[in-house]
Amino acid sequence: MNQPATPANWNMAHMLAESIRITGIVQGVGFRPTVWRLAQQAGITGKVLNDGQGVLIHAWGQLQALEQFVATLETEVPPLARIDQITRSPLTPQVYAVPEEFSIAASDTSIIQTSATPDAATCPQCTADVQDPFGRRFRYPFTNCTHCGPRFSIIRAIPYDRTNTSMQPFTLCGDCQQEYNDPANRRFHAQPNACYDCGPRVELARLDGQPVCLESLSLLDDIDAACTLLQNGHILAIKGIGGFHLACDATNEEAVENLRQRKQRYGKPFALMARDLDVIHRYAQLDEAEKTLLQSAEAPIVLLAKALQPPPGKQRGFGIAAGVRPKDLLPIADAVAPGQNTLGFMLPYTPLHQLLLKRMNRPIVLTSANRSDEPQVIDNAEVSKRLSGIAEFVLWHNRDIVNRVDDSVVRIVLNQPRILRRARGYAPAPLPLPKGFEQAPDSLAMGAELKNTFCLIKNGQAMLSQHMGDLEQAETYADYRKNLNLYATLFQHHPAIIAVDAHPEYLSSKWGRQQAEQHKIPLIEVQHHHAHIAACMAENQLPLDSGPVLGVALDGLGFGKDGTIWGGEFLQADYVQAKRTGLFKPVAMPGGTQAIREPWRNTYAHLMAEMGWPALKMNFGQLELVQFFEQQPLDTFNAMLKKGMNTPLASSCGRLFDAVAAAIGICRAMVDYEGQAAIELEAMVDQDTLHHEDDALAYPFAIPYLSANGLPYIEPLAMWQAILGDLILNTPATVMAARFHKGLAKAIVAMVRKLTTEQGERMINRVALSGGVFQNKTLLEQIVNRLEQENYQVLLHQHVPTNDGGLAFGQAVIAAARILQGGDAHVSRNTWSNH
DSSP: OOOOOOTTTOOGGGEEEEEEEEEEEOSSSSHHHHHHHHHHHHTOEEEEEEETTEEEEEEEEEHHHHHHHHHHHHHSOOTTOEEEEEEEEEOOGGGSOOOSSEEEOOOOOOSOOSOOOOOBOOOHHHHHHHHOTTSTTTTOTTOOBTTBBOSGGGBOSSSOOGGGBTTTTSOOOHHHHHHHHOTTSTTTTOTTOOOTTTSOOEEEEETTSOOOOGGGTOSSOHHHHHHHHHHTTOOEEEEOSSSEEEEEETTOHHHHHHHHHHHTOOSSOOEEEOSSHHHHHHHBOOOHHHHHHHTSSSOOEEEEEBOOOOOTTOOTTSSOOTTOOGGGGOOOOGGGSTTOSEEEEEOOOSHHHHHHTTTOOSOEEEEESSSTTSOOOOOHHHHHHHHBTTBSEEEEESSOOOSOOOOOEEEEETTEEEEEEOOTTTTTOOEEOOTTOTTOOOEEEOOOSSSBOOEEEETTEEEEOOOOBOTTSHHHHHHHHHHHHHHHHHTTOOOSEEEEESOTTOHHHHHHHHHHHHHTOOEEEEOHHHHHHHHHHHHTTOOTTOOOEEEEEEEEEEEOTTSSEEEEEEEEEOSSOEEEEEEEOOEEOTTTTHHHHOTHHHHHHHHHHHTHHHHHHHHHTTSHHHHHHHTSOHHHHHHHHHHTTTOOEEEEHHHHHHHHHHHHTSSOSOOSSTTHHHHHHHHTOOHHHHTOSOGGGSOOOBOOBOTTTOOBEEBOHHHHHHHHHHHHTTOOHHHHHHHHHHHHHHHHHHHHHHHHEETTEESOOEEEEESGGGGOHHHHHHHHHHHHHTTOEEEOOSSSOSSGGGHHHHHHHHHHHHHHTTOOHHHHTTOEEOO
16 A cells, blocks of 8 residues: 655655645635645645635645645535636745645735635535534534635625624634634634534514513424414514525415515515425426526525426325425415516525424525615614514524625526526626736726626626615615725725716716716726627637627617617627627607506507507507507607607617517506516417427518618517407417517527628627526527527526626626727727617
């Protein structure tokens, strides 16, 4: 048997010394103890330490041992770590005394270039600790280690030490301190490490101030008592990692409806949490990729197709465990996700949630604790003020939440997880930038108005913030500004350039302009849809000097360079500039933003643009849709349309979805939340029609040219004629929804073909798809499959949201690219062409 190499048996003539630099997510994740363990196994001596660039190793050993050591480092990465690069360089042995052992050295507090680490779901080892009745952490709800637990949500400043987190008030007991000091222990330098003797405590309380009679609810503890309250139909506020949630039994129709009314969230789906995969499987379809995602360290909300209901007496095989009571087989309340064919499920991601659901054989609603459109509550002091009248009880604790972090939302599309909301578990982990951006200046991109995130560039990486929300809410805007300061502190970031959306009224853009002026920092304005495409390019690692792509940017609206509203754009784009080469037909939005809230206005505007009222009335007057129009103040609307008063033109794909949904009868009069009509239209799609081989079932579109600028556009006249005909024939709405999705996908691919081909020769082969409309799984799959059949290289989002949550990433890389390409802020504002 080969003995490990040690200083005593080294052949000094073949002994080597190396400096090994590791960058990535390598601090605060148990990386140094892993290095220490692997060095022991390989017989390497030396030291490992954290410094301003990541982890630095000085290693002495024979060549074979060093090679084995480095190879093992790459394969045995701790669960929360990510290695971006390993750089090896020689050390001169004569300069350094050869150490006798391998040690973990004190950190070098040089300039910080590393990242803060996202919060992580409870690891299997900590779960086992919590469930071990003979262990000292049995049922302790704050159990964690270097592989799991709170990180970003508790940090106040750098470096990431206990004193700079909300664990500072909790002094480690002797046992926890011993774990903290032991490099062989997985709690070595775990900053939130705690137990019953020294850590945070949980408490169940009534929000009316009256005492809780625990004995009548549980013989165990406050968490188990809270479970009893949920089972009995009560609404609870529960303090999680990144904020408070509101919870109730998801199968209790009355409780769910009460929660909707009290929270003033009338239509938007609620997120669900279930104890385990077996419970989820009763209510949703699950494949292996979705199971993996649910059980990952990120533990996001995963959008799942609703399960087909098992026939009576044939429930075996639907994940129903032995001993489950009939009342645990109740269906999900209709009020959980009205108008949806999906459910958003997550698994318990803290010991507190695991213990809460231990006796819960059915799902619970777990939605952010706030009234609609307000930020999530994070402070114990806010609970009584903001949640009284919504929740009856609160399960809270005395560890502060420093940074608000919502639950992330992910969906498996085309066999890959695609982030729709990037927050807990993902932010603020850095995103690598493509080749050519290594020398990018420190940049700050301010993001959009809705679904806001912001983005920092530093040292060739992008730090995209967690989801902020809609900035038009004063509390959200204040939280946005707070987080800008936090990130500047955590990453020691001093921007050399600020990028903003070109919209003159976005609050994020106004703040960016103000900061640029106040601090004398160059400012770059970025067109909304160019930012979408650039984000997709950068995520797919297209080098800075790569040629142009054809970008298809489809969303609700974005400010166009011609002063109109854009939202259905075909752009020939690279990182520096973009040229508008095609679009959706511009149609008026009667009442401006009111048309977003009342989808029928878009239907009416489209039909007036295509055929006018006399023809519509004469040919289709018997339709219920036309009779609905007649009940509206049409004289006023017609005058607005004729004079162009408060009726901005919009080439918006999102508004086309609204118009079609309202025509079919979906959310016609009013929507309760952004995108509701389009989401419910997709949910209604008949799959047999959608996947039928006959493309003639697709609604027809044409591609003529605009007289104003000569650009090709997608003309929906034939589609509207077909829809009105289907309404006369009483064609099922499900079939109409499928025909629309299929026809729109065909039209978009036809436009791509037209714009990438000259005289029969393909000039551009890469197509980037971005914008909120591509959250639509049905449309995205239809377009991608058709494009790939024609051998296009299709670029899609995966780690960055395709909606406005990814916009800041695109703004940042455009700003950096313009500087790197030799431009300046003033010149770069003009690198855009409308034709």
